[in-house]
Amino acid sequence: MSKAPTTDGLAKAARKRKAPRPRKSSGDAATVNGDAPRIARMEDVARRAGVSLMTVSRALRFPDTVADDTRQRIEEASAALNYVGSRLAGQLATGRTRLVAVVLPDLRNPAFALAMQGLSDALGEEFELVVSGTHGVQSGEERVIRALLGYRPAALVVHGGRHDAATRDLLANSGIPVVEMGSLVTRSTSFMVGYSNRAAGKAATQHLIARGYRRIGFVSQPKRDNSRADERWQGFRAALAAAGLTPRPILEIETELGYERGAEVFAELRRRDRKLDAIFFTSDRWALGALFHCQREGIAVPGEVAIMGFDDLDIAALAVPALTTIHVPRYEMGWESGKLLRAQIAGQTLARRSVDLGFELKVRETT
Amino acid sequence: MSKAPTTDGLAKAARKRKAPRPRKSSGDAATVNGDAPRIARMEDVARRAGVSLMTVSRALRFPDTVADDTRQRIEEASAALNYVGSRLAGQLATGRTRLVAVVLPDLRNPAFALAMQGLSDALGEEFELVVSGTHGVQSGEERVIRALLGYRPAALVVHGGRHDAATRDLLANSGIPVVEMGSLVTRSTSFMVGYSNRAAGKAATQHLIARGYRRIGFVSQPKRDNSRADERWQGFRAALAAAGLTPRPILEIETELGYERGAEVFAELRRRDRKLDAIFFTSDRWALGALFHCQREGIAVPGEVAIMGFDDLDIAALAVPALTTIHVPRYEMGWESGKLLRAQIAGQTLARRSVDLGFELKVRETT
DNA sequence: TTGTAAGCGTTATCAA
């Protein structure tokens, strides 16, 4: 008896010797003795169904392994108590979560919203998305990712491109499948799904040059904070160089996103060079703002100035004149990322580390 | 000795008597004896810093309660191991999570994206958003919410309006603060933050009537699946009735959202009534699609037909002619919901169960 | 087919 006693009584006594943390009321979940209705636990269901905890766990996850009548009793009890299993507990126990963490520069950007929908669709119902925005600030990225990793997600989706050293480190050592969605640029340890912003920027510019435009303005978000902007700019410069055109920094403007800003920047660029004959806006929002501005002011597009956008928003094709722009497969990026992650979560080892979904130059009426 | 022995040895022996589940390698997280680098646990940090588990826990959460040098050692160890605490475990232990569940009809809708940003901003960094879309299908709502509740979120945000009985039940018994965001309509147990779609629909229609339009078309999403659509329609009908106009169901069309559909529906309505003098589109997307269509076809707006939108998308004000529409405070809805939830999570009991953020009729050039 | 015990990684409680 003094050595390894086997009665429950003693074992439990041994466990409870020290002051235990007071547990929540252990009355049946339905029969609450207090005020707020306690959330039903699996144990409550078990008690009500007259079986053990484990039988409930099994009945809920592997219905076939439990006797029919038992299962039925459990299902009734579960429904009666409005039981919703704690995934926190479940996932802690299994070591696997069904969460996919998503880090985006800006939640309100419709382009990202589209990608998220694709991601969500590809992942299906068994996964949930935990989303966080960095407000476009690169320095915030590591903190946000770290916070998300605390939930031990099954996978991580970040917006591709440039990351600081700490972030790269975090991604590389996260121990979970990571997809960088959007840009295709850096050598990286993660999978990449997207297109080349540099190539797209170059293609857009080459189109303008091919159309005969020579004095071309360039509008983007601050390149310092925004790697996409920087890559598109590199493409822009590369196209100029390839055509033997001298870059004119005075015609390159950085500004915040927004339709109104498009009109302002348009006017500013024309002020800087009266003979400006085309502008490459790296977002349709500016381009459309400028286009409407021209319409209002009676400026002929592309007669006086050609306008090139980027993104191919839904309205781009409908505006009058219809906007020439670069189409990017937003939804598909999400979808492809989701498929890739599912495969990896399922244990597959994938070889290809990069999926180029390409882009499409949509030549319409503004160039 | 036979009664309540106090030595650790025996207590542990008693616990370990039966075949224990094989634990993961217990080597230091950095010195892995296998292949994949194990994620560091708090215990690893403790070992490395030469303190107990609890001291680490304290040092990380309440730095002030730990001796300076101890804390420093712990911070170093934590950094060296790239330690990221498991929120799964932490939140299971505390019974409180820092997750806010969000259920939206459609992730890709820019309007919802804006609200999400507001929500995220108001909640701040200590909360994460778990997001799920229902694809506009009301019947999917309960399942989605149930799945989300499994994560024991600190609060729940659903898109307001109509819910089926099972969903209402779930919301009422969730035991956490719930905000219905968007519509202000049903009596509900949850808080509501939004505006009255009915009032907005009525105001829009009254504006058209006041302008002298009498044969007014109405375009919306299927009212059956979409409570907002239904409420706006009720407002539409109410305005007609108040003005003594006879409703003409033939001029009411249901269709899917999309710019292109706007042009199609516009043409269809004009076919149904050649003397149609105005159309109330319950989304700017259709309205703008129709507007561009008119521009292309040389149809005078509002000369031949007046166009009224809903939502006040950014472009609405810039289009030529600028679109008359209803402005809805999307970002503010999210922000207000977030503030409300934070207060409730913090334990405050709030009296007001409904926040009417109103809407604004933006009279511009298309009416 | 069902049940028991141990463990997931953290925090609350109490003792030292």
Added chain:
DNA sequence: TTGATAACGCTTACAA
């Protein structure tokens, strides 16, 4: 100021 222990609600491994 620090540490030992039980508990959070579930699942895995094993026994019955």
